[in-house]
Amino acid sequence: MIALGKKIRESIFSRIIDKSGLLYDLTVHAVHFGARNERYKLIPRLSGRILEIGCGTGKSSINSNEAIHIDINPKFLKRGLRKNRLTIPICASAYHLPFKEKTFDSILVPDTFHHLVFHHKLFRECRRTLKDNNALLYIFDPVKLKKGTNRLQSTADGITWDFTLKGLCNRIFKLSKAHKFRIQNSKIAKCKSIIHLSGWCDILFTLIPYNK
Numbered sequence: 087m088i089a090l091g092k093k094i095r096e097s098i099f100s101r102i103i104d105k106s107g108l109l110y111d112l113t114v115h116a117v118h119f120g121a122r123n124e125r126y127k128l129i130p131r132l133s134g135r136i137l138e139i140g141c142g143t144g145k146s147s148i149n150s151n152e153a154i155h156i157d158i159n160p161k162f163l164k165r166g167l168r169k170n171r172l173t174i175p176i177c178a179s180a181y182h183l184p185f186k187e188k189t190f191d192s193i194l195v196p197d198t199f200h201h202l203v204f205h206h207k208l209f210r211e212c213r214r215t216l217k218d219n220n221a222l223l224y225i226f227d228p229v230k231l232k233k234g235t236n237r238l239q240s241t242a243d244g245i246t247w248d249f250t251l252k253g254l255c256n257r258i259f260k261l262s263k264a265h266k267f268r269i270q271n272s273k274i275a276k277c278k279s280i281i282h283l284s285g286w287c288d289i290l291f292t293l294i295p296y297n298k
């Protein structure tokens with residue numbers, strides 16, 4: 087993957103996991119001691135038309151018959167479908183959502199923001215496909231509370247940044263301003279996992295689109 091002349095390196099570990107939904111599930115289970123769904127407790131009960139971007143194998147997906155799940159990896163979606171975790175899985179990119187303007191009441195981006203290189207494209211697409219009234223965008227992502235993180239991708243839209251709490255907050259703040267979202271709130275969750283024991287936490291941002 088090339089972004090603005092810089093080669094984005096993916097770890098060998100990620101490349102192997104991307105090849106199999108089963109491997110992904112096993113990794114998630116091992117890392118999170120099977121407690122991944124706890125993060126979803128942060129999100130209030132959603133109604134209306136819901137889009138989940140980067141659903142993976144659906145192991146931690148929201149349980150709603152009304153939700154549409156998208157992911158760029160067809161192998162993950164296939165497993166999610168086989169396991170009856172995903173009702174309407176669609177293989178698509180967060181940068182080009184195959185939906186009409188003002189389709190969704192809520193969009194979720196769970197644990198996927200740090201995989202994306204072009205954040206402005208994500209925000210533009212979410213803004214376009216969210217309805218005008220009472221629509222919400224939920225982004226949750228892991229961040230390290232201490233400095234010195236080293237994630238797979240360190241450039242987004244040409245800006246180099248790290249996944250510290252401050253770095254992520256600043257990034258979301260700037261993107262929200264540029265794409266006319268207001269930050270309704272942000273919440274931090276800690277659940278039991280190897281990742282959390284080693285100083286990571288999850289942060290959930292709730293964003294509301296505005297018109298003026």
Ligand SMILES: C[S@@+](CC[C@H](N)C(=O)[O-])C[C@H]1O[C@@H](n2cnc3c(N)ncnc32)[C@H](O)[C@@H]1O
Nearest residue numbers: 140141142146157158159179180196197198201
């Ligand atoms: C860490 S996984 C999170 C999966 C799931 N949400 C969970 O919490 O278990 C990140 C997911 O984002 C997907 N992804 C990466 N880039 C994407 C893109 N451009 N568009 C859609 N999905 C993408 C990956 O295939 C992967 O399934």
